[in-house]
Amino acid sequence: MIVFEHVSKRFPNGYTGLDNVSLHIRRGEMVFLTGHSGAGKSTLLRLVLLMDRPSSGRIQVGGYSLSRLRRGQIPALRRHIGVVFQDHQLLADRSVFENVAIALRVADFYPDEIDSRVRAALDMVGLLDRAALFPEALSGGELQRVGIARAMVTRPTVLLADEPTGNLDPALSADIMQRFNKYNQAGMTILVATHDLDLVRQMGHRTLTLEKGRLVSGAAQ
Amino acid sequence: MSKRKSSRAENTERSSGDRVGRVERKAAVTTWRKPRPLEERVRKDSLDAQVRAARKTARPGRSALEDWRWLAQLHRRTGRDALTRILVTPLASLMTVLVLGLALALPAGLCVVLDAFRLVLGEGHAGSVRLTLYLEQGVSDERARDMKTQLAQDPAVLQAIYITPEQGAEDFRRYSGLGSALDLLDVNPLPGVIELEPVEAAAEAVQNLHERLKTLSGVSQVRLDTVWLERLVALLEVGERLLQGGGALIGLMLLLVVGNTIRLLVANRRDEIRVIKLVGGSDGFVLLPFLYTGFWYGLTGGCLAWLITAALRFLVSDSMAQLAGLYHVPFQPGLPDWHLSLFLLAGGCAVGVLGALLAAWSQIRRIRP
Ligand SMILES: Nc1ncnc2c1ncn2[C@@H]1O[C@H](COP(=O)(O)OP(=O)(O)OP(=O)(O)O)[C@@H](O)[C@H]1O
Ligand SMILES: [Mg+2]
Numbered sequence: 328m329i330v331f332e333h334v335s336k337r338f339p340n341g342y343t344g345l346d347n348v349s350l351h352i353r354r355g356e357m358v359f360l361t362g363h364s365g366a367g368k369s370t371l372l373r374l375v376l377l378m379d380r381p382s383s384g385r386i387q388v389g390g391y392s393l394s395r396l397r398r399g400q401i402p403a404l405r406r407h408i409g410v411v412f413q414d415h416q417l418l419a420d421r422s423v424f425e426n427v428a429i430a431l432r433v434a435d436f437y438p439d440e441i442d443s444r445v446r447a448a449l450d451m452v453g454l455l456d457r458a459a460l461f462p463e464a465l466s467g468g469e470l471q472r473v474g475i476a477r478a479m480v481t482r483p484t485v486l487l488a489d490e491p492t493g494n495l496d497p498a499l500s501a502d503i504m505q506r507f508n509k510y511n512q513a514g515m516t517i518l519v520a521t522h523d524l525d526l527v528r529q530m531g532h533r534t535l536t537l538e539k540g541r542l543v544s545g546a547a548q
Numbered sequence: 549m550s551k552r553k554s555s556r557a558e559n560t561e562r563s564s565g566d567r568v569g570r571v572e573r574k575a576a577v578t579t580w581r582k583p584r585p586l587e588e589r590v591r592k593d594s595l596d597a598q599v600r601a602a603r604k605t606a607r608p609g610r611s612a613l614e615d616w617r618w619l620a621q622l623h624r625r626t627g628r629d630a631l632t633r634i635l636v637t638p639l640a641s642l643m644t645v646l647v648l649g650l651a652l653a654l655p656a657g658l659c660v661v662l663d664a665f666r667l668v669l670g671e672g673h674a675g676s677v678r679l680t681l682y683l684e685q686g687v688s689d690e691r692a693r694d695m696k697t698q699l700a701q702d703p704a705v706l707q708a709i710y711i712t713p714e715q716g717a718e719d720f721r722r723y724s725g726l727g728s729a730l731d732l733l734d735v736n737p738l739p740g741v742i743e744l745e746p747v748e749a750a751a752e753a754v755q756n757l758h759e760r761l762k763t764l765s766g767v768s769q770v771r772l773d774t775v776w777l778e779r780l781v782a783l784l785e786v787g788e789r790l791l792q793g794g795g796a797l798i799g800l801m802l803l804l805v806v807g808n809t810i811r812l813l814v815a816n817r818r819d820e821i822r823v824i825k826l827v828g829g830s831d832g833f834v835l836l837p838f839l840y841t842g843f844w845y846g847l848t849g850g851c852l853a854w855l856i857t858a859a860l861r862f863l864v865s866d867s868m869a870q871l872a873g874l875y876h877v878p879f880q881p882g883l884p885d886w887h888l889s890l891f892l893l894a895g896g897c898a899v900g901v902l903g904a905l906l907a908a909w910s911q912i913r914r915i916r917p
Contacts (some may be wrong), residue, residue, distance in 0.1 A: 376826070376917075378826070378916075378917050399830070402825070402828045402829060402830040402831075402833075403828070403830075404828075405825075405826065405827065405828035406827075406828030407828075408828075410826065410827075412826075416822075416823050416826060417823070418819075418820050418823055419819075420820070429823075429824060429827060429829075430827045430828070432833075433824060433827055433828045433829035433830070433833050434828060435618055435622070437618060437621070438621060438625075477827065
């Protein structure tokens, strides 16, 4: 589903974010991505989402070579990738409900369908009673859960989660991970970037480890 | 067009191969699409199908009717949201709307002036030519009446009217507003006047008649009224040219005004646009609200311009009626006619949408998540 072939990312300031990374995540697989802060986890996820282009190497998502996608195809691809961002990326001037609904609106769902789906997604992360609030009124953990709800609400083919449980307590983290597991069993391909090694061990999925931009373990399995 | 068709064909082809039954698909036309089961949505080919189709609104298995319905809802919602946004910050929008309204009212005001000219040149008047014979001071009233009767019998003359000096003074008093100037004089300085309407209005015939009348005894001066007519026609032409040229310039200016406002809005909502693009919003999806904002600006600006024009017409309607009375042409005061109304409203909307499109499109395309 996600294939990296000798991918490197050098930033304009000369810093190497990713160094010759090759990996293959199969359809329906759930994989963890770990590494110290600054190892390049977010950089890798950004490349999958086409937020950045690699300096060299090839990336394929769903059989599509990202460098060959036409401009008009990029939004269509992104609609199939749910993303939980490390920095939430929520709209400050829209309610929690609208923040989750936006993912459905861009994917042309009908209003009544949007309503029920958003409610279900907010219920899943335990924020149904916060639906009318604005992001500024929420705690860090709550913001993160809104991000999770937005990523899951479209039932994407691929889920990328960057530190989805960073601000959550252990019980809530475990609960969210169980959800991810369930969706994974239903066929969703999931890539979770996290520092939380305990969580990774508990779940027992394949783990990719990055170190200073280089993939040091988990590439082949 | 053919691309659109083929991608749709591909979609239907795919959906007919779907596990979704025919009955269920039929039901989807009349009721809104039910959420499809998760397994189906993540099934092997769904990503391929959609990315390849790359249509912003295409979802496999949706009928044309559903597409339309969805599109109508999208527009209704987006239009309403854009209006709400404007109303939430009315002061910021007020400037733009005022500029639009005032600038659109300029050509409309010129239209009102041109209408006044056209009124004077109105039907049945534009073709008619009048010759005015100013009699010498010594000519008696009786003699003047004789001259008028004779002239009326001339085969080249359609109609002749004698206006006595007293009548002339009376008219002067009534229409010029300078009547008291006459009272200062002991004697009435105005000569008797005979007004003629020639049978033929062609320039040559009128010129012949003109020459002939000049030689009549007792006539001090003959004035041919086509001169002012020609001047007025020329003036009207200048006015119309001005309206076209000025209109184009004003249109351009308004595009810039709306464009600039929208450009600022896009810049202010940069972060929001980035997020929408991250979750898969296309450039078109991001653009639509801005087009609606431009549309509402244009429409309100057009309405304002209409009000200004209506007020302007109301202000001049008294003088217009007087003018019309002078030239014996009918005049009806009232609201701007539908041509002008359509021009203001449609022109306002067009300028708003086009200005927004020109300003926002390239800018939105350049924003990268
Ligand atoms: N735009 C950029 N320009 C220059 N350097 C960058 C840029 N973005 C990221 N980096 C650098 O690349 C490295 C990897 O960053 P990245 O965000 O991928 O780390 P991470 O593994 O996600 O860390 P964390 O766990 O703290 O989120 C960092 O050292 C960072 O400073
Ligand atoms: Mg990170």
